[in-house]
Structures are given as C-alpha cells and as structure tokens.
Amino acid sequence: MTEKVKKIIVIFAQAGINVLETMAMVKAGLGKAYIKKDQKAVGDVSGIIGFSSKSGSAKGSMSVTFSEASALGIVGSMLGEEYPEVNDEVKDAVGEMTNMICGQARKDLVEMDMIFEAGTPSVVTGKNHTIRHVSERAILAIPLDTSHGSLSIEVCIG
C-alpha cells in the first residue's frame, strides 16, 4: 500500500468517524482497511456518490454500505426516533450521511492537491445487494464498527 493510498484511507475513515459522531452521536471504530480485489460490498442499504475533478481528468465514486440493523440504529440515533424498517426518511438520512462523509473527505483531499466536486447521492435498498465500483483503479475498503453494527466505506479514485 503506497503512502498516498494510506493517506486517502485515513481521510475517508476520519470523515466517516466524524460524521457518525457529529450527526448521529455514534462512536465508530476503524476496522482493518484493505484494497479489494473482488470489488464487492454486500449490504442492505447503501449510499452512493460520484465525484470528479473540475477538468474531468480525475474521477471516482464512494459508497457507504450498512446492514439493515446498523442503518436503522444509526439513523435512529441521528434523528432521535425508532425506525422498525428502512423507510424514505431512513434512506434520505443515509443519503445525507453519504453526502457529508464525501464532502468532508473532499475538503481534506484538497491538501493532497485532489480537488473534486461531487454529484448528488443515491440510496440503494435491497437485502444483500452488492456494489461494484467500475474502474481500473483499486477499491479501498474501510470498515467501521459501531454499537449498532458495522458499515463499510468504499472508495475508488481513478
């Protein structure tokens, strides 16, 4: 793993941990980050966002994949409500978290001379869906653990 890749992982991990703490009052611990070969996140609820440099020469995508339990628990803590199922409010909150994690990471990537603008987030719901980031670049997988269950941030910058 190059120093650059390590720095990118730290930036996205820190963004995820900060957003969970400030938005949802949920403490998250960083699991072992790794470079994926099978390019596949599996989960029940995912936020996805794409980003690109102003010139379009660099681009990427980021996903945040939750189990149903971790999505319901984290969004419940964020909005101060109990959610028995993944409704539109939960999906919007997942989209908002995805947007904020990406936004904070993009802010920190500027220090690495990587300046990105992001699209709007989409939220996928479906038991055991998988996400494949279509790129020739490595996929960085950043697992986070919380008391509500785990989630995984995946980042691909090409």
Next chain:
Amino acid sequence: MTEKVKKIIVIFAQAGINVLETMAMVKAGLGKAYIKKDQKAVGDVSGIIGFSSKSGSAKGSMSVTFSEASALGIVGSMLGEEYPEVNDEVKDAVGEMTNMICGQARKDLVEMDMIFEAGTPSVVTGKNHTIRHVSERAILAIPLDTSHGSLSIEVCIG
C-alpha cells in the same frame, strides 16, 4: 412539465437509445417518460453515476435500472456471448453503458448551458433492489423497451 424538463428527458432518452443501438445493436423504444413522486426505481441490476458542474453549484445523479433478463440479453448482444447469470463481466458492461449514456447526455446538455463532469459508475446487483435519488429536485423517469425486456433511466439534476 416545463420545456426545459422535456428537453432534458429527450436528451437522456436519445442517449440511451443511441448507446443501446451502437454498443449492443439493440433497438429500444421510448415508453412514457414521467416525473416521479415516489422516487424509486425497482430492478435487479443498476448502473449509477453522479455528475456535477465545474463550480459544484449544479449536480445530479443518473441511474439505469435493468431487470435481470434485460441486463443479460442486452449485455449478451453487446459482447456476443450468452450470459446465464449476472457475473462481473455483465456488471462491468452495465457500468460502461451507464457511463456512455451519461457521457452522451452531458455532451448534449452543453447546448442548454449545463456543463457537467461525471464520476465513475457503480453497479448495484440484488433482486428487486430500489434506488432513491436523494435530492429536492424532481426525478425524471425514462422507460425504454427492448426485445430483451425493459430498462429505466432515471435522472435527477439539482
């Protein structure tokens, strides 16, 4: 529906029809496009891509959602192979088609003074997953019919 929205629908519909014809030799007919209220595409395989203006002031997302049958049939025609299941090759082809539809639409949007760069595509697989574009803007749904089954392009520009 405003003239602007109609124009955007035509641009994305034309991009979808052209990409299917030129990449996969599949003729597609345009169904009735509409503005979604429930913001939910349901399908088995979806390509998702985000885009943003250089200044970051305008942004959006686009998804192309296939049934399993239409994904297998269209990618099979595109690559000249029979695919019994959605493997990584099928997913990459769906990602590539998503990228090309978005690319052609972005080219045509320039005439409307909308200049976007796109992120990299992600491909979601999972029986009956749903996609919610998280935005306060309207979601434009553009259904296309082919001899392999239907697909739906959804666009959200905010």
